[in-house]
Amino acid sequence: xxxxxxxxxLAVGSVLFHLLSPWWWTPIASNWNYIDNTLIITFWIxxxxxxxxxxxxxxxxxRFRHRPGNRAAYEPENRKLEGxxxxxxxxxxxxxxxxxxxxWHQFVTVPSGAAEVEVVxxxxxxxxxxxxxxxxxxxxxxxxxxxxNSLGLNRNDAAALDDVIIEGGELHLEVGKPVKILLRxxxxxxxxxxxxxxxxxxxxxxxxxxxxxxxxxxxxFEVLCAELCxxxxxxxxxxxVVDNAADYQTWLSSQQTFSQMMAATETKxxxxxxxxxxxx
Amino acid sequence: xxxxxxxTGEPIGPAEVEDVELYHPHSWWTRYVFSQDAKIIAIQYxxxxxxxxxxxxxxxxxxxLQLGFPGAFAFIDADRYYQFITMHGMxxxxxxxTALFLGGFGNYLxxxxxxxxxxxxxxxxxxxxxLYLLAVLVLVASFFAPGGPTGAGWTLYPPQAxxxxxxxxxxxxxxxxxxxxxxxxxxxxxxxLNYVVTVLQGRARGMTLMxxxxxxxxxxxxxxxxxxxxxxxxxxxxxxxxxxxxxTSFFMPAIVEMGEQLQHGGGSPILFQHLFWFFGHPxxxxxxxxxxxxxxxxxxxxxxxxxxxxxxMVWAIVIIGALSFIVWAHHMYVSGMNPYFGFFFATTTLxxxxxxxxxxxxxxxxxxxxxIHLTLPMLFALxxxxxxxxxxxxGLFLGxxxxxxxxxxxxxxxxxxxxxxxxxxxxxxxxxxxxWYPKITGRMLNGLMGHLHFWVTFIGAYLxxxxxxxxxxxxxxxxxxxxxxxxxxxxSAHTLNEFITIMVLVVGAAQIIFLFNLxxxxxxxxxxxxxxxxxxxxxxxxxxxxxxxxxxxxxLPVVYRWAYDYSVPGAPEDFIPQNQPGxxxxxxxxxx
Numbered sequence: 052x053x054x055x056x057x058x059x060x061l062a063v064g065s066v067l068f069h070l071l072s073p074w075w076w077t078p079i080a081s082n083w084n085y086i087d088n089t090l091i092i093t094f095w096i097x098x099x100x101x102x103x104x105x106x107x108x109x110x111x112x113x114r115f116r117h118r119p120g121n122r123a124a125y126e127p128e129n130r131k132l133e134g135x136x137x138x139x140x141x142x143x144x145x146x147x148x149x150x151x152x153x154x155w156h157q158f159v160t161v162p163s164g165a166a167e168v169e170v171v172x173x174x175x176x177x178x179x180x181x182x183x184x185x186x187x188x189x190x191x192x193x194x195x196x197x198x199x200n201s202l203g204l205n206r207n208d209a210a211a212l213d214d215v216i217i218e219g220g221e222l223h224l225e226v227g228k229p230v231k232i233l234l235r236x237x238x239x240x241x242x243x244x245x246x247x248x249x250x251x252x253x254x255x256x257x258x259x260x261x262x263x264x265x266x267x268x269x270x271x272f273e274v275l276c277a278e279l280c281x282x283x284x285x286x287x288x289x290x291x292v293v294d295n296a297a298d299y300q301t302w303l304s305s306q307q308t309f310s311q312m313m314a315a316t317e318t319k320x321x322x323x324x325x326x327x328x329x330x331x
Numbered sequence: 332x333x334x335x336x337x338x339t340g341e342p343i344g345p346a347e348v349e350d351v352e353l354y355h356p357h358s359w360w361t362r363y364v365f366s367q368d369a370k371i372i373a374i375q376y377x378x379x380x381x382x383x384x385x386x387x388x389x390x391x392x393x394x395x396l397q398l399g400f401p402g403a404f405a406f407i408d409a410d411r412y413y414q415f416i417t418m419h420g421m422x423x424x425x426x427x428x429t430a431l432f433l434g435g436f437g438n439y440l441x442x443x444x445x446x447x448x449x450x451x452x453x454x455x456x457x458x459x460x461x462l463y464l465l466a467v468l469v470l471v472a473s474f475f476a477p478g479g480p481t482g483a484g485w486t487l488y489p490p491q492a493x494x495x496x497x498x499x500x501x502x503x504x505x506x507x508x509x510x511x512x513x514x515x516x517x518x519x520x521x522x523x524l525n526y527v528v529t530v531l532q533g534r535a536r537g538m539t540l541m542x543x544x545x546x547x548x549x550x551x552x553x554x555x556x557x558x559x560x561x562x563x564x565x566x567x568x569x570x571x572x573x574x575x576x577x578x579t580s581f582f583m584p585a586i587v588e589m590g591e592q593l594q595h596g597g598g599s600p601i602l603f604q605h606l607f608w609f610f611g612h613p614x615x616x617x618x619x620x621x622x623x624x625x626x627x628x629x630x631x632x633x634x635x636x637x638x639x640x641x642x643x644m645v646w647a648i649v650i651i652g653a654l655s656f657i658v659w660a661h662h663m664y665v666s667g668m669n670p671y672f673g674f675f676f677a678t679t680t681l682x683x684x685x686x687x688x689x690x691x692x693x694x695x696x697x698x699x700x701x702x703i704h705l706t707l708p709m710l711f712a713l714x715x716x717x718x719x720x721x722x723x724x725x726g727l728f729l730g731x732x733x734x735x736x737x738x739x740x741x742x743x744x745x746x747x748x749x750x751x752x753x754x755x756x757x758x759x760x761x762x763x764x765x766x767w768y769p770k771i772t773g774r775m776l777n778g779l780m781g782h783l784h785f786w787v788t789f790i791g792a793y794l795x796x797x798x799x800x801x802x803x804x805x806x807x808x809x810x811x812x813x814x815x816x817x818x819x820x821x822x823s824a825h826t827l828n829e830f831i832t833i834m835v836l837v838v839g840a841a842q843i844i845f846l847f848n849l850x851x852x853x854x855x856x857x858x859x860x861x862x863x864x865x866x867x868x869x870x871x872x873x874x875x876x877x878x879x880x881x882x883x884x885x886x887l888p889v890v891y892r893w894a895y896d897y898s899v900p901g902a903p904e905d906f907i908p909q910n911q912p913g914x915x916x917x918x919x920x921x922x923x
Binding site for chain 1: 409410413482483484488490491494496497498500584585586587588589590592596597598599600601634635636637639640641642643665666667670671673674677678681682684685688689691692693695696698699700701702703704705710713716717720721724725727728731732733734736737739740741790793797798801802804805806808810811812813814815817818819821823824827895897898899900905
């Protein structure tokens with residue numbers, strides 16, 4: 052009897068926990084509420100199956116547990132029943148897979164007007180790059196990474212010179228504007244993860260990965276790394292701020308470009324060299 | 332349609348098979364240490380696996396102490412935490428679960444259940460165990476090596492696995508880990524070939540493939556899969572070892588490590604992930620299929636009813652085994668591989684749910700109109716169904732590519748795979764040990780300790796892993812040494828973490844009762860007799876208990892019926908052993 056009680060408690064308790072516990076996802080801040088909806092469908096279908104199987108087991112134990120003189124039925128197969136169950140399962144699976152693939156199609160289809168933003172990961176720091184006035188990101192190579200040029204931009208590429216570079220600071224995005232996030236790493240695997248956006252993707256050294264989203268509300272969100280990247284993994288945090296159009300422009304105009312950054316370093320180096328010469 | 336249930340009436344003469352070809356031991360050393368008897372090798376495999384499993388259990392305590400009470404234990408720093416989770420995962424998946432199901436139960440049960448005297452290659456079988464032991468020792472050595480074991484996570488993803496930002500990356504840790512895996516795979520291949528050939532060639536007369544107990548079907552299919560899947564891990568390990576030791580670039584692109592340009596270039600980190608998961612996904616079923624098989628036999632025997640839909644069960648095992656080779660990239664939806672793979676792998680992954688669901692239906696339909704004896708093996712089998720259904724259903728979240736995106740790399744994944752390939756198969760292992768211990772030792776395990784062990788383990792494990800899914804739903808990432816102050820994680824989530832940690836300590840402690848029971852019952856357990864569960868399969872029909880070297884007396888058993896003749900109408904007993912002549916439904920005297 053204890054078994055029956057525990058099985059029923061377990062089924063009912065799991066459902067109550069799901070409905071009553073305070074632990075649920077964070078409010079969404081992107082267009083990927085389709086993902087949330089698919090998740091809800093999956094919760095319903097799987098929840099019904101789980102409760103049905105466990106309660107059926109509880110009933111079997113209650114009804115068919117051993118009593119003196121009992122004897123089990125002898126029924127090796129029941130083609131019809133097995134067929135119905137297999138068919139029903141296939142339908143349930145299709146009901147989850149169909150919306151899933153439909154939404155995945157949206158996920159992999161970047162809108163043609165999407166702005167491009169680059170996120171670069173390194174142990175254990177986030178950097179960002181936005182296209183400059185020309186609207187194009189310049190080329191880059193891990194081989195070109197130096198202390199002065201930490202993102203490895205190509206100095207001979209005109210498109211790279213006006214790129215906006217943010218090292219270790221905040222990334223700002225404009226609300227309501229689709230954006231393609233290009234992801235790059237210069238050392239190990241990382242993963243650009245903002246829970247409120249729902250979407251995430253690994254960053255792989257040697258290649259550029261991407262995903263897209265449209266931020267749907269303004270606010271400040273925390274960036275976490277979601278792919279183990281060494282001892283500092285949990286400390287690899289960053290910030291994304293979703294602004295309205297005016298705030299975004301104000302922020303953008305105060306950022307420095309690649310050529311400004313290079314010039315600043317050169318000035319600093321020249322000054323250091325002059326100081327050194329003067330000291331001698 | 333072939334009738335699988337009973338003989339066709341053709342009399343099969345008893346077979347007298349000489350056992351002169353077996354090497355009989357002449358000394359204590361060759362009998363108990365360098366033994367070629369599959370039963371001794373099984374016990375050696377199982378003892379080693381349980382011993383190293385206890386290390387993994389302690390590691391899980393340590394990692395949970397950090398998650399439940401961050402910073403309270405000074406010696407658990409970030410490096411150690413990552414070493415603990417890595418070794419815990421690797422030990423549990425490879426050195427405990429794989430070794431125990433195939434090396435342990437496979438060795439003990441295949442020859443006995445099939446009516447063979449031993450494995451077909453006893454010497455290679457012995458070597459298999461000693462290589463496994465060596466692999467375990469190399470693994471253990473990494474705890475004592477400079478820099479400690481690797482902390483790369485059990486998936487060992489390069490480049491970080493071989494770089495200095497990861498514990499053991501530039502020390503001995505990763506080298507010993509890869510070497511140990513290579514040794515394990517060589518050892519496993521020797522054992523695995525043995526299991527497959529024994530199933531195909533060593534069966535007693537009358538034991539057709541479609542009369543084999545599902546335990547053997549599960550272990551057999553899992554072994555075939557392992558023989559095909561482990562080579563992918565083998566090459567991945569060799570290549571990564573070359574990258575680390577010789578400076579090659581199989582998995583290493585151009586890298587700037589902490590400001591310094593490395594000499595690597597042109598390699599692909601994603602290639603490793605494909606190789607790893609080409610092994611890693613079948614590995615899930617390499618652990619699950621033996622559990623499926625064993626639990627089928629436990630339910631049938633203890634519900635005194637034939638397994639429902641035997642043929643469907645066999646085909647489901649085979650189909651799951653085959654499909655599991657084309658679903659691997661569902662572990663890589665957010666890895667940066669071509670996103671269009673998502674359509675294919677989500678579809679194959681969800682298709683595999685259908686044969687898996689059929690197995691679940693057939694288990695519960697076996698209970699239906701049964702005569703359910705709530706013995707310890709049956710309790711563990713029921714608990715398995717609950718946890719497996721729970722863990723299997725959350726697999727439908729993670730397999731359905733778009734739903735995986737927010738949940739991937741969160742605690743939801745940790746909760747899912749622990750429920751489905753940690754808790755569920757381990758519950759089967761416990762059920763199987765309570766079931767076969769009387770055959771192995773001649774005595775029953777103590778029931779009181781057994782019930783205490785069962786209830787704490789089952790309820791405790793469910794309370795650990797069910798709420799853990801919701802941490803992942805909040806967005807808590809896995810493999811975080813500490814969450815710190817994070818706006819989207821409510822303070823109540825921390826209370827939940829404390830609760831989980833306390834449950835882990837309790838459930839872990841319950842395993843000590845089990846270990847004590849294993850040792851105590853060897854001397855003090857109730858005498859079991861040859862067939863305490865009144866089971867039909869051949870291992871319960873041996874002339875001696877425990878069976879001697881060679882298993883059978885002068886004559887090998889002859890098989891007349893399938894493994895599930897329980898409660899046959901008209902039969903005097905509620906079970907008819909497989910080696911009992913006569914057609915189903917009639918007492919032997921009335922046959923012919």
